[in-house]
Amino acid sequence: MSDDVRDADLKKAEFGQTDAAGPETTSINMAQAKENGFTKLIKAQAFQILIVLIVIVAIFSALAPDTFAQLSNLRLVVQNASILAVLGVGMTFIIITSGIDLSIGSVLVFSGVVSAIVMRAIGGDDWGTATIGIIVSILSGLAWGIFNGVLISKAKVPPLIVTLGSLGMALGLSQIITGGVDIRQVPSVLTTSIGYGNILGGIPIISVIALVIVIIGAIVLHKTKFGLYTYAVGSSEEAARRVGVKVDRHLIKVYALSGALAGLAGILSLSQFSTTAIAGQSQTNLNVIAAVVIGGTSLFGGYGTIFGTVVGLFIPAVLQNGFVITGVQPFWQQVAVGAVLIAAVYVDQVRRASAARGASTSLWRHFARRNNK
Amino acid sequence: MTTPVLEARGLSRAFGHVRALDDVDFEVYPGEVTALIGDNGAGKSTLVKALSGNLAVDTGVIKFEGNPLQLTNPMQASALGIETVHQDLALAPHLDPVQNMYLGREVMKSGIGGAFGFMNVAEMRKESRRAFDELGATVRSLTSPVGSMSGGQRQAIAIARAVHWANKVVFLDEPTAALGVRQTKNVLETIRRVRDKGIAVVFISHSMPHVMEVSDRIQVLRLGHRAAAIDTKSTNMEELVGLMTGASTRGVA
Numbered sequence: 303m304s305d306d307v308r309d310a311d312l313k314k315a316e317f318g319q320t321d322a323a324g325p326e327t328t329s330i331n332m333a334q335a336k337e338n339g340f341t342k343l344i345k346a347q348a349f350q351i352l353i354v355l356i357v358i359v360a361i362f363s364a365l366a367p368d369t370f371a372q373l374s375n376l377r378l379v380v381q382n383a384s385i386l387a388v389l390g391v392g393m394t395f396i397i398i399t400s401g402i403d404l405s406i407g408s409v410l411v412f413s414g415v416v417s418a419i420v421m422r423a424i425g426g427d428d429w430g431t432a433t434i435g436i437i438v439s440i441l442s443g444l445a446w447g448i449f450n451g452v453l454i455s456k457a458k459v460p461p462l463i464v465t466l467g468s469l470g471m472a473l474g475l476s477q478i479i480t481g482g483v484d485i486r487q488v489p490s491v492l493t494t495s496i497g498y499g500n501i502l503g504g505i506p507i508i509s510v511i512a513l514v515i516v517i518i519g520a521i522v523l524h525k526t527k528f529g530l531y532t533y534a535v536g537s538s539e540e541a542a543r544r545v546g547v548k549v550d551r552h553l554i555k556v557y558a559l560s561g562a563l564a565g566l567a568g569i570l571s572l573s574q575f576s577t578t579a580i581a582g583q584s585q586t587n588l589n590v591i592a593a594v595v596i597g598g599t600s601l602f603g604g605y606g607t608i609f610g611t612v613v614g615l616f617i618p619a620v621l622q623n624g625f626v627i628t629g630v631q632p633f634w635q636q637v638a639v640g641a642v643l644i645a646a647v648y649v650d651q652v653r654r655a656s657a658a659r660g661a662s663t664s665l666w667r668h669f670a671r672r673n674n675k
Numbered sequence: 676m677t678t679p680v681l682e683a684r685g686l687s688r689a690f691g692h693v694r695a696l697d698d699v700d701f702e703v704y705p706g707e708v709t710a711l712i713g714d715n716g717a718g719k720s721t722l723v724k725a726l727s728g729n730l731a732v733d734t735g736v737i738k739f740e741g742n743p744l745q746l747t748n749p750m751q752a753s754a755l756g757i758e759t760v761h762q763d764l765a766l767a768p769h770l771d772p773v774q775n776m777y778l779g780r781e782v783m784k785s786g787i788g789g790a791f792g793f794m795n796v797a798e799m800r801k802e803s804r805r806a807f808d809e810l811g812a813t814v815r816s817l818t819s820p821v822g823s824m825s826g827g828q829r830q831a832i833a834i835a836r837a838v839h840w841a842n843k844v845v846f847l848d849e850p851t852a853a854l855g856v857r858q859t860k861n862v863l864e865t866i867r868r869v870r871d872k873g874i875a876v877v878f879i880s881h882s883m884p885h886v887m888e889v890s891d892r893i894q895v896l897r898l899g900h901r902a903a904a905i906d907t908k909s910t911n912m913e914e915l916v917g918l919m920t921g922a923s924t925r926g927v928a
Contacts, residue, residue: 526792527781530770534778537769537822544765545779546750604769 347598347649348610354642355617362624370627377506383619384512385410385574388567389590390611391519392560397594398523399536399556400603401461405450406564407586408472413442413568414578415476418485427489435489439569440562446472447561451554469587476580488576496573508570515563520608532556536603589618592639596646602654617642678741680705680875681757681844686725686735695721696732697899703844703875708866710886710907711879713896714919719879722896723846726877727759728752740843756843760850764833768822772814772832773803775821776839806839807831810865827858834865844875851885863889883912897921 363371389406396403417439424431446468453464499507523529531552534542543549571579597614599606622635679702688696695718703709713719724730726737728746736743739755746752749759766775777799783789800817807814814828814835821829830850837845847866851859866889870876880886886893887907895902895918903918917923 522792525794527783527794528792530774530778530781530794533769534767534774537767538765540763541765541767541775542778544749544761546753547779604767 347646347653348607348613350649351597351610351617351646352613355613355620358617358620358624362620362628366624366627370624373504375623375627377504379616379619379623380509381506382623383615384506384509385567385570386586386590386593386615386619387512387612388515388563388570389560389586390593390615391515391608392563393590393594394519394597394599394606394608394611395523395532395556396461396560397536397591397599397601398532398603398606399553400601401454401536401553401556402465402591402601403450403557403560404462404465404587404591405446405468405472406560406567406590407583408469408476409443409446409561409564410568410571410586411578411580411583412446412472412476413439413565414572415479415485415580416442417569418488418572418578419479421489422485422487427491429491432489432492435492435572436566436569439572440565443565443568444558444562446564447558448554450561451557454557455550455553473580476578480578480580482580484577484580486577488572492569492573493576496570497576498574508574511570515566516608516612523608528552528555533604536605538604590615592643593618595650596639596642598646598650600650600654601647602650605650614646677704679703679738680740681726682738682741683722683726684736684738686722686732686737688721688725688730688732694899696725696735699735699896699899699901700904701726701894701901702904703877704892705843705875706870706873707891708870708876708878708889710890710893711877711896712881712883712886712893712915712919713902716898717896717919718899719896720848721899723759723848723877723879726752727757727846729759753840756841757846758837758841758844759846760830760833760837760848762848762852764829766821766829766833766836769820771816771818772807772821773800773817775832776803776806776836780840802839803835806835810835810838810868811861825858826853827855827861830854830858830862831865834862834869838869838872838874841874844877845869846877846879848879849881850878851880851882859885883915886915887912895919 369375389410393403393406417435420438421431421435424434450461450464450468453459454461496507496511501507501510523532531542531547534547535549535552535556539549571583575582593614594606594611595601595614596617597607597610597612599610618635618639621638622632624630625632625635681701681703683699683701686696686699686701687694697718699718699722701711701722711719711722721730725732726746728749728751731747737746738744739757752759767778770778773796782795782798782802784793784795789795803817810831814824814832821832824832830853834845834847834850837847850862850866854862863885866876866878870891878886878890890907892904893907893910893915894904895915897919898921902921902924914923
């Protein structure tokens with residue numbers, strides 16, 4: 303193709319003009335034949351970020367084949383990412399509604415604290431006590447989620463502010479309840495099973511729990527009416543409201559889901575670390591948000607996948623692990639993750655801008671146009 | 676004469692000191708395109724809102740198929756088979772045409788799957804395709820987000836959605852305002868097909884040529900009042916403009 307023709311084509315795309323036999327007259331069947339599953343897959347941001355992850359893993363594997371590229375190391379990475387994955391599922395739903403939840407780290411701590419106190423009060427070191435502890439933890443998180451959701455949907459306070467407020471409140475209340483001293487009595491049935499137990503010859507139980515949550519989350523988001531409404535509310539609240547979607551109620555449910563998952567993460571954390579770790583979750587919210595956004599979920603709502611979030615979680619996790627193993631100062635992880643985060647949001651912006659123009663959402667087209675100018 | 680499918684008698688609505696609707700009469704007949712025209716601020720949008728359940732009126736009666744009723748919300752109007760295509764279309768840009776078509780009215784899987792919230796996507800896709808084909812709507816793809824489509828296609832999807840759910844009355848608020856020549860032609864063609872299905876179409880427009888081309892009956896609003904209700908065949912553009920601006924009067928006033 304000569305440069306002139308190419309230029310004309312790109313200009314046409316830019317102004318959304320079409321030839322005489324352009325898309326307006328393209329039949330459904332013709333258009334769908336062009337857009338098969340494979341090209342869609344390649345266009346998905348989650349897939350692009352997966353390639354980045356694979357490249358990172360390949361580099362570290364080449365640098366440290368004896369230490370990094372070992373099953374035991376992989377297990378460690380997966381185990382460390384498990385709690386964040388549980389939180390990431392809830393956060394993905396929330397960000398797709400174009401909301402945000404800053405409170406998850408504090409809610410995790412609060413749920414763990416309340417659960418630990420209840421289990422200590424009951425005494426006992428059996429599954430009965432542990433089950434009550436698990437339920438209490440999830441319910442505590444659920445309560446915070448409903449609190450957030452009601453204020454956001456009914457009182458119309460922006461999510462950033464509501465969850466910033468509940469971040470402080472949940473953490474403050476945790477410290478008031480405990481007097482600022484971590485509780486370290488956790489039933490050993492929890493620590494030996496969920497905490498560091500394995501099944502099927504070496505798969506951490508905590509990771510299995512996270513995987514189950516991730517799979518259920520993905521099915522709910524992508525296959526059910528609940529998931530569809532989540533996208534609809536994030537895409538256009540007004541459009542959803544006009545066709546009779548109960549937007550307020552749906553938002554409350556989504557924040558409640560995130561809260562309940564933070565509660566579950568609370569009991570997982572309690573089991574894994576045998577302590578309430580009150581001061582240990584100050585960065586959790588930002589890490590989870592970063593993972594969700596790196597995974598291609600749009601901060602502006604309406605777009606995102608659970609798969610992307612999982613991939614987005616592993617990029618920081620693998621970087622951290624890889625830097626430690628290869629002897630790079632692990633502080634570089636923060637620098638690298640920050641750069642990936644900004645790049646991911648930039649890619650999302652480009653995609654949204656071209657979607658708004660009705661043009662192709664392919665990144666290559668975008669860069670090609672840049673170079674032609 | 677047949678009974679109007681939707682009829683309004685003496686509707687009034689004031690916003691503070693402004694009387695947006697002042698004793699307005701209005702009627703729509705099945706299988707006809709009724710154009711609703713008027714200058715900016717004549718009360719067209721207010722009237723449509725009142726008739727689609729989006730706005731309560733101060734006084735007046737709304738009759739549906741001859742029976743008086745209170746329209747309090749848009750869902751009630753939808754249940755009666757009355758749909759509105761607003762100027763902003765109210766489509767969710769990230770969802771595909773099928774999801775938009777069925778948003779809020781999903782077809783669920785039967786049995787246990789449906790109880791868990793699983794939708795019958797195949798059924799919805801099949802029905803959507805049928806609905807688009809029936810209107811001759813050229814939808815680029817049933818699986819691409821609506822936001823990536825052209826204005827004409829989005830308009831077609833919004834109209835197809837309204838027609839799919841409305842079996843009595845469809846309100847189209849300026850459906851051709853933002854469209855090019857060809858897309859406009861498609862929309863006007865769509866309006867005719869909807870009418871031929873026996874559905875009453877209320878077509879709001881500023882474009883007199885489009886009104887003359889597609890409507891069977893024209894109702895002119897002026898300053899919140901009905902200035903005229905006339906047969907399209909018995910009028911011309913100059914007269915319509917005169918009626919809209921108040922330069923001439925005719926018919927019921």
